Every structure is written in C-alpha cells, then in structure tokens.
Amino acid sequence: MSHVDSVPAAPQTPKIPTLRTHHGDTFRDDYEWLREKEDPTVVAHLEAENAYAEAVTADQAPLREAIFDEIKARTVETDLSVPARKRGWWYFTRTAEGSQYAIQCRVAATDTGDLEVDWTPPAIEAGIEIEGEQVLLDGNKEAAGKPFFSLGGMAVSEDGTLLAYAQDNAGDERFTLRIKNLTTDELLTDVIENVFYGLVFSPDGTRVYYTVVDDSWRPHQIKAHTLGTDPDTDTVIYQEDDPGMWLGFDLSADRTELLISIGNSEYSETLTLDLLNESAQPVMLISREHKILHTVDPVTLNAERCYVITHDRDALNNMVSLLRADQLTLPYAQQRWDTVIEHRDTVKVEGTASTATHLIIAVRKDTTERIAILPLANLGTPEQQEPVEPSFDEELYTAGLANAELDAPMIRLSYTSDFTPARVYDYTLADGTLTLRKQTQVNDYDPSNYLATREWASASDGTKIPLTILRRKDVTKTTPQPVLIYGYGSYEASMDPGFGIPRLSLLDRGVVFVIAHVRGGGELGRAWYLDGKKLTKKNTFTDFVDATTYLIDSGWADPARIVALGGSAGGLLMGAIANLAPQLYSGIIAQVPFVDALTSILDPELPLSALEWEEWGNPIEDADVYAYMKSYSPYENVAALPYPKIAAVTSLNDTRVLYVEPAKWVAKLREETTGTAPIVMKIEMDGGHGGASGRYEGWKTRAWDYAFALDTLGLNSEGA
Structure with a gap:
C-alpha cells in the first residue's frame, strides 16, 4: 500500500x-x-x-x-555575541550547545583614558567564563517547566544595580514584568502582569516605565511603576483612546527624555516626558493634527536642546530637519525647520540615532538598507558637512546600526547579505575606520x-x-x-x-x-x-x-x-x-x-x-x-x-x-x-x-x- x-x-x-x-x-x-x-x-x-x-x-x-x-x-551552537559597552559594563549573550535559549551576561568595563583601549570589547571565549562575569538572566532556567518562553524587554538601571525584564510563557505576547537586584541576585517583590514590549528605568532607578494593551491587544497606556508599591496604584503617564493609533515609547540618547510616540502607517504624534522631573507631564512636540509621519531624535547642540526630525512633510520619501526647542512655543506654521537631509526621489530616509558628536542616518537606496554618518557640528546650517556612508564590497547587502552610546567614540554596525553570515563592525567616528569584531562562523x-x-x-x-x-x-x-x-x-x-x-x-x-x-x-x-x-x-x-x-x-x-x-x-x-x-x-x-x-x-x-x-x-x-x-x-x-x-x-x-x-x-x-x-x-x-x-x-x-x-x-x- x-x-x-x-x-x-x-x-x-x-x-x-x-x-x-x-x-x-x-x-x-x-x-x-x-x-x-x-x-x-x-x-x-x-x-x-x-x-x-x-x-x-x-x-x-x-x-x-x-x-x-x-x-x-552548520550552526556553531556554543557561541556568543560581541560585547557592547553601556554605562560602565560590557553586555553580551552566550548560547551553549544543547540549550534552547540565550544567557544574558555582563562584565565590568575599565577606563584607562585611552579611548581605543577602553572601547575595544573584551575577548570572550565560548564556554569559558571570564573573571568578573555576571549572569543577568539565563533564558534556559527561566523557561524550565514552561510550555513557552520569550523575552519582551530588558532594562538595566542607570547605576547598574537593577534589571527589569518581561517574559511570556504562553506565546500570546502578554508579558510578566519582574525586577532583579543584580547585587544580591534576588527578585524584588514587584510583579506586574500583562505588560507589553518595552521597558525603561527612570534615571534614579526608582521607577520603571512600561506599556499596557487594551482588550483588542493594542498598546494604549504608558505606566510608571514605583518600586516597592502595589502595581494597582501605578501611574498612567499617557493613555491613547483612538483605536486606530498605536502607542509606544523610546529613550533619548542621553536617557533624560521619554519620547512618547502615537501613530499609524500614515501619520503620527510625539510627546516628550522629562525623566529628571518626577512631577513632569508629557509635552507635545509634534501633533497628529498636522498629519505628518515622523520620528524624533533629541540632541544637544552648543548647550541647546534640539530635535532631529525624520518626516514626510512635503517629502514622500522623508527628509531630515532640525527643530530647536525654542521653536516649540511658536505656532506650527511659524516654526523654523532647518534642513539636514533633503528629500530625494531615489533614497528613502528610515530614521536617525545619535551620539554626543554624530548623527547616524538609516537610508534605503537601490532597494537595500544602509547607514550614513554625519557630524553634529554645524548641523542644519550651510556649514554642515556631507554625510559619509561606510563602503562594503557587495552589491546586495544590509547594513544597520546595532548600538550607539552617547559618549562612545565609535558605533556598532551589523552587516549581512544573502550569503554572508552576520558580521559585527565598529565604526570609529573620528576617522571612519571600520573594524571587524565578529564574523559569524558557519560549519560546512x-x-x-x-x-x-x-x-x-x-x-x-x-x-x-x-x-x-x-x-x-x-x-x-x-x-x-x-x-x-x-x-x-x-x-x-x-x-x-x-x-x-x-x-x-x-x-x-x-x-x-x-x-x-x-x-x-x-x-x-x-x-x-x-x-x-x-x-x-x-x-x-x-x-x-x-x-x-x-x-x-x-x-x-x-x-x-x-x-x-x-x-x-x-x-x-x-x-x-x-x-x-x-x-x-x-x-x-x-x-x-x-x-x-x-x-x-x-x-x-x-x-x-x-x-x-x-x-x-x-x-x-x-x-x-x-x-x-x-x-x-x-x-x-x-x-x-x-x-x-x-x-x-x-x-x-x-x-x-x-x-x-x-x-x-x-x-x-x-x-x-x-x-x-x-x-x-x-x-x-x-x-x-x-x-x-x-x-x-x-x-x-x-x-x-x-x-x-x-x-x-x-x-x-x-x-x-
């Protein structure tokens, strides 16, 4: 038969x-x-x-x-990521043969005064623990005995002593938020159910910001939880009632502003919350009434707060403008938006990120995603320099920003193509040097x-x-x-x-x-x-x-x-x-x-x-x-x-x-x-x-x- x-x-x-x-x-x-x-x-x-x-x-x-x-x-099962430096620590992940999930780790960074030395990742060997290495979260232990495991976000407090993380054990993308004391390795009593993606600590580490979905699974609230208090008393920072709008937040590069974004595929709105002021209320940056699809990246230029805006205002493929904070008090029609990147019919601007000295611009050209780098000096003025795009040797590839820390002398780039396994580069902002940190190994x-x-x-x-x-x-x-x-x-x-x-x-x-x-x-x-x-x-x-x-x-x-x-x-x-x-x-x-x-x-x-x-x-x-x-x-x-x-x-x-x-x-x-x-x-x-x-x-x-x-x-x- x-x-x-x-x-x-x-x-x-x-x-x-x-x-x-x-x-x-x-x-x-x-x-x-x-x-x-x-x-x-x-x-x-x-x-x-x-x-x-x-x-x-x-x-x-x-x-x-x-x-x-x-x-x-073909998979090198025992592997690790390239450590990324953030606020005095090198963060990385390990995966081990036979294990389903990654292990989140860190080791303390050192400061010698030599930027190249201080920002060169430590040598991590697969399967070998290095001196001072700390396990933040072992996904395999978290998943043990559970039908499903996925992380919806992780955040470390500014002083490096607390870890907030959210995990899903059903697959329905409704996460449970927990907080771990990294000094004692103990969990705090704070447990918050049914949170959504994204977590941020306040600068002083006393509060955690998170999002909540409504019955239709749409993120509609941003809440602040004060550690040690009943989650039922958490403060609603912002609530979006329009069922057709998606709510989320991001953190400014200097970690002092919470950028609240509301939008759909056609237009958006951005508010900012001063994280240094516990009693502050969200302040409107760009209203949805203007029907502009945009993203905002705060920067400081000559001690003045400014906002780099990627937007489609008279620019189908987006352009980049600079809006100074003092312009926010003016009516929208009277605000001065200085051009940083002009609109081009053949290039789509996807968004920006920043360090203290440079703007990183994600663009799509000839169908592929790539990166351009622009000094902040003279940004939005006739003296502004031309963006520089790192060059690679393939026609079809994807290059993206993996990490950009405010005071870092270099940024971390990811690179891949259809037949090039993932690479990790560090790009030195001062001279444009590309340093290959990792080439993912593939057997056979x-x-x-x-x-x-x-x-x-x-x-x-x-x-x-x-x-x-x-x-x-x-x-x-x-x-x-x-x-x-x-x-x-x-x-x-x-x-x-x-x-x-x-x-x-x-x-x-x-x-x-x-x-x-x-x-x-x-x-x-x-x-x-x-x-x-x-x-x-x-x-x-x-x-x-x-x-x-x-x-x-x-x-x-x-x-x-x-x-x-x-x-x-x-x-x-x-x-x-x-x-x-x-x-x-x-x-x-x-x-x-x-x-x-x-x-x-x-x-x-x-x-x-x-x-x-x-x-x-x-x-x-x-x-x-x-x-x-x-x-x-x-x-x-x-x-x-x-x-x-x-x-x-x-x-x-x-x-x-x-x-x-x-x-x-x-x-x-x-x-x-x-x-x-x-x-x-x-x-x-x-x-x-x-x-x-x-x-x-x-x-x-x-x-x-x-x-x-x-x-x-x-x-x-x-x-x-």
Missing part, C-alpha cells in the same frame, strides 16, 4: 451558518464557529487537523530530520558556491518588480529548475538581504529560492508601499503572479515545480494567489496566514483590527473599501478551482493572526477544490505568532516547512 493510499480522510468540518451583513451585502460563513477557542469541539477539531497533517506528511519525516540535522550541524559552508543576483520582472501595468534570485553557482537556467518563490508585500516592510542557514538545505538540493519584492513593501521607497495598500492592494497579488510568470518565461522555473511561501500578511498574499492563479503553483505554504482579513477587520473588538484600517481601509464605514476587500480576501473568494497542495501553519495562541483564520480557510478550500491535492493545517498548540519558542523548536518548524516544499517539488529522496 502506498503512502497516499494509507492516509486517512481529511477531517470533516461541520457547517454552522453565520450571516454577516454590511453595506447591504450578506455573507454566509459556515465555519465561524471555529473561533470558540475554549470549546472542546473546536479543540478536538484542531487536534484532528494536526493528526491529518501528520499522516499526510508522514513520508516527509526523514527529510525533516535530515534538514534539522543539517541546520544543527563555502560562500563561493552560491550566488545572489537581481532581476526585474514586468507587471501587467508595466511596473518593474525587483526579484532576488538565490542559488548554487552550478544551478543555471539552461534547464528549468525547481523554484520556491517567497513574498510579503505589506506594511512597507522590506525583505532585505540576510543570511539564513536553513535556506542552504533548499539550495543544496537544487532549488532556486526567489524573493519577489512586490508592491506594498518598502524596497523602492514610500511610493512602492502606497501602490500596494488600501485600494491598490491587488497590485501586491498580481505582482507576485507576474513575478512567477517571469520566472517561467525567463527559463528559471520548471512550470510543474513551483512552490510559493509567505507568512502573516504574506500568508494573505498566499491565499490571494491561490485564488488568482492556482495553476501556476504545485504547492503553497502559508505561515500564520491573514486569510480571513475582511472578517477580522470588520470586528474592531478583535486583536489589532482597528489598527489595520490605515493599511487596508475601513470596511465598516466605507462601502467601497468593503467591496474591494471582499473582492480579494482569500476566504471569501475560495471557489471551485483546482487548488494545489497547500499547507497552512499556525499557532493556537497567536494574537496577531488568530488560528481561526487558517482553520476556516482550510475547511473552505477542502469544500470547494476541484483538485485532488491534499490541503493540511499544522497548528502549534503552545506557540504564538512566531511559532514555538526556543531555537531547536524554531529549526524544527523551518524543517517542516522546507520538507513540505521539497516533497512538493519532487525532491524528497529521503522519503522515497
């Missing part, structure tokens, strides 16, 4: 009709009942889905194990065996779509190849070059891995994003289909062996292309897929729904948006089509894309498909939006996805 013959029938999903009516349109939803997460019938159904997925993919188990073993073998890997190239597909409207094509050097398009094509295309997120060990297991089996940089992402600036959101969202989907067609027409792809992959909003993309062009794909993998988008966004009580209106439009109030979304939302558009082999991968405790979306979608696909290919759902019962926690579990998840892809592409020799 063959494996296919031995697979049991797919779970039968009962139909319990629910009617949803908006703008005179009624939609019958037979599977909405699957939303009742605590219902034993729903749980039993999900368990049955897991059993079916396991049965369908049973012959992939040896391949999954092989991929996992390859990832493990020779980068010269692989190639990353850029090609451009043509969309149906003539738009050129950038494609990143990754392959072994000996794989060419003289013969059509098996292809895995990946896409995202939402929220202005860019799919930047970055090294990944798991991907090598695909490439070494002859797969061409293609990243389609479709509209809705940010690779080609703000216009690229705007042309793939709201009422132009369908460009994201048609771009992906056109990119796939290009791969066939150009000779890269074997038309019978193409698998598509995407997650979250990229999962919506997978659902859309399954409906648009199922014949192009032999398989589709949708990770935590946003495939029931219209149902979710129509309910403002669901997690994050109201925040999505700025990305997709508001279908509750706008009939045109409703009609447009209904015309592409994957679940509503499942039809009698020959769907290919499909895997929906999700997690029970995901709060960003609820498990019910892929559960409903899979049921509807099975009901409607005219094909015979299996459609499965794998659900992680103890995971969140990123799946199960721990690096080994993460490798297993990736191995599952890649084994499914390889099997679909006819490359499962282990399971033959």
Whole structure:
C-alpha cells in the first residue's frame, strides 16, 4: 500500500451558518464557529487537523530530520555575541550547545583614558567564563517547566544595580514584568502582569516605565511603576483612546527624555516626558493634527536642546530637519525647520540615532538598507558637512546600526547579505575606520558556491518588480529548475538581504529560492508601499503572479515545480494567489496566514483590527473599501478551482493572526477544490505568532516547512 493510499480522510468540518451583513451585502460563513477557542469541539477539531497533517506528511519525516540535522550541524551552537559597552559594563549573550535559549551576561568595563583601549570589547571565549562575569538572566532556567518562553524587554538601571525584564510563557505576547537586584541576585517583590514590549528605568532607578494593551491587544497606556508599591496604584503617564493609533515609547540618547510616540502607517504624534522631573507631564512636540509621519531624535547642540526630525512633510520619501526647542512655543506654521537631509526621489530616509558628536542616518537606496554618518557640528546650517556612508564590497547587502552610546567614540554596525553570515563592525567616528569584531562562523559552508543576483520582472501595468534570485553557482537556467518563490508585500516592510542557514538545505538540493519584492513593501521607497495598500492592494497579488510568470518565461522555473511561501500578511498574499492563479503553483505554504482579513477587520473588538484600517481601509464605514476587500480576501473568494497542495501553519495562541483564520480557510478550500491535492493545517498548540519558542523548536518548524516544499517539488529522496 502506498503512502497516499494509507492516509486517512481529511477531517470533516461541520457547517454552522453565520450571516454577516454590511453595506447591504450578506455573507454566509459556515465555519465561524471555529473561533470558540475554549470549546472542546473546536479543540478536538484542531487536534484532528494536526493528526491529518501528520499522516499526510508522514513520508516527509526523514527529510525533516535530515534538514534539522543539517541546520544543527552548520550552526556553531556554543557561541556568543560581541560585547557592547553601556554605562560602565560590557553586555553580551552566550548560547551553549544543547540549550534552547540565550544567557544574558555582563562584565565590568575599565577606563584607562585611552579611548581605543577602553572601547575595544573584551575577548570572550565560548564556554569559558571570564573573571568578573555576571549572569543577568539565563533564558534556559527561566523557561524550565514552561510550555513557552520569550523575552519582551530588558532594562538595566542607570547605576547598574537593577534589571527589569518581561517574559511570556504562553506565546500570546502578554508579558510578566519582574525586577532583579543584580547585587544580591534576588527578585524584588514587584510583579506586574500583562505588560507589553518595552521597558525603561527612570534615571534614579526608582521607577520603571512600561506599556499596557487594551482588550483588542493594542498598546494604549504608558505606566510608571514605583518600586516597592502595589502595581494597582501605578501611574498612567499617557493613555491613547483612538483605536486606530498605536502607542509606544523610546529613550533619548542621553536617557533624560521619554519620547512618547502615537501613530499609524500614515501619520503620527510625539510627546516628550522629562525623566529628571518626577512631577513632569508629557509635552507635545509634534501633533497628529498636522498629519505628518515622523520620528524624533533629541540632541544637544552648543548647550541647546534640539530635535532631529525624520518626516514626510512635503517629502514622500522623508527628509531630515532640525527643530530647536525654542521653536516649540511658536505656532506650527511659524516654526523654523532647518534642513539636514533633503528629500530625494531615489533614497528613502528610515530614521536617525545619535551620539554626543554624530548623527547616524538609516537610508534605503537601490532597494537595500544602509547607514550614513554625519557630524553634529554645524548641523542644519550651510556649514554642515556631507554625510559619509561606510563602503562594503557587495552589491546586495544590509547594513544597520546595532548600538550607539552617547559618549562612545565609535558605533556598532551589523552587516549581512544573502550569503554572508552576520558580521559585527565598529565604526570609529573620528576617522571612519571600520573594524571587524565578529564574523559569524558557519560549519560546512563555502560562500563561493552560491550566488545572489537581481532581476526585474514586468507587471501587467508595466511596473518593474525587483526579484532576488538565490542559488548554487552550478544551478543555471539552461534547464528549468525547481523554484520556491517567497513574498510579503505589506506594511512597507522590506525583505532585505540576510543570511539564513536553513535556506542552504533548499539550495543544496537544487532549488532556486526567489524573493519577489512586490508592491506594498518598502524596497523602492514610500511610493512602492502606497501602490500596494488600501485600494491598490491587488497590485501586491498580481505582482507576485507576474513575478512567477517571469520566472517561467525567463527559463528559471520548471512550470510543474513551483512552490510559493509567505507568512502573516504574506500568508494573505498566499491565499490571494491561490485564488488568482492556482495553476501556476504545485504547492503553497502559508505561515500564520491573514486569510480571513475582511472578517477580522470588520470586528474592531478583535486583536489589532482597528489598527489595520490605515493599511487596508475601513470596511465598516466605507462601502467601497468593503467591496474591494471582499473582492480579494482569500476566504471569501475560495471557489471551485483546482487548488494545489497547500499547507497552512499556525499557532493556537497567536494574537496577531488568530488560528481561526487558517482553520476556516482550510475547511473552505477542502469544500470547494476541484483538485485532488491534499490541503493540511499544522497548528502549534503552545506557540504564538512566531511559532514555538526556543531555537531547536524554531529549526524544527523551518524543517517542516522546507520538507513540505521539497516533497512538493519532487525532491524528497529521503522519503522515497
């Protein structure tokens, strides 16, 4: 009996009709009942889905194990980060072979007066503790006996004696805040439940600032907790009541101001709180009423407080301006915003950071992220110097700021490309010297065996779509190849070059891995994003289909062996292309897929729904948006089509894309498909939006996805 013959029938999903009516349109939803997460019938159904997925993919188990073993073998498991100096200490992480989680450590820094010596990281050896080394937090001990572990933030007090940290043990991104005395290694009695990402100590170490989410999982409050007091009495520093606005905070480089940011994808607001004054109230810097999307970086120039603002005020791709504090008392129209970086059509400014002497500017040019450095001297004046960009020897790479301390003579940069494992550089601000501090080691890997190239597909409207094509050097398009094509295309997120060990297991089996940089992402600036959101969202989907067609027409792809992959909003993309062009794909993998988008966004009580209106439009109030979304939302558009082999991968405790979306979608696909290919759902019962926690579990998840892809592409020799 063959494996296919031995697979049991797919779970039968009962139909319990629910009617949803908006703008005179009624939609019958037979599977909405699957939303009742605590219902034993729903749980039993999900368990049955897991059993079916396991049965369908049973012959992939040896391949999954092989991929996992390859990832493990290539990974230098006992490793450490490059120490970063912060306020008298060198902070770093260790990972040990056999351990799932990192260990957070530090060792005291010394000051000799020689800046180069004092800012050269200490030599840390894997597995060898150095004199004076202190363990701040061991993730493995914290995770022991718990189904899930993730850190949502860590902060050390200014004097280095206290550690605040937040951990999630369910995967729902609701964290418990605890505080540890680093002198005695004991936990304080302060325990605060249900906090969100981000933690900051007050300069005197007596208070901790944190955020809280509302019932829809939107961060809506910033609170201050005074150590030793009842958390129920914590002070609300700021509350944001607009359901369509996201709240967060950051710390100024000199750690004296808490910058409160409120915003969505189209405009924002910034207030500042003086942390040196316990009775201070937030002060408005830039109001949302001006409809400017911006970020703010406080600096001090010639003893005067100023604000470096990255903004889209008459600048689609952003520009950088300098606003002096004395201008804040003037009406907005009368304020003087001195230009630091002019707007450019071909360069997107992503934001800034600062030291006491330099401004660091993150820019996106020629699709890739890079760094420019500019002295603060004469900033915003005609005497201002030109920015300097560190040069690297690859065309497609990602360079970003890893750390910038106020008084540091150098900044820490991260660097990677598709076939260059992560590097850590220190950039000396005085003379531009780049010092390589670490090259991540990868076992059994020779980068010269692989190639990353850029090609451009043509969309149906003539738009050129950038494609990143990754392959072994000996794989060419003289013969059509098996292809895995990946896409995202939402929220202005860019799919930047970055090294990944798991991907090598695909490439070494002859797969061409293609990243389609479709509209809705940010690779080609703000216009690229705007042309793939709201009422132009369908460009994201048609771009992906056109990119796939290009791969066939150009000779890269074997038309019978193409698998598509995407997650979250990229999962919506997978659902859309399954409906648009199922014949192009032999398989589709949708990770935590946003495939029931219209149902979710129509309910403002669901997690994050109201925040999505700025990305997709508001279908509750706008009939045109409703009609447009209904015309592409994957679940509503499942039809009698020959769907290919499909895997929906999700997690029970995901709060960003609820498990019910892929559960409903899979049921509807099975009901409607005219094909015979299996459609499965794998659900992680103890995971969140990123799946199960721990690096080994993460490798297993990736191995599952890649084994499914390889099997679909006819490359499962282990399971033959």
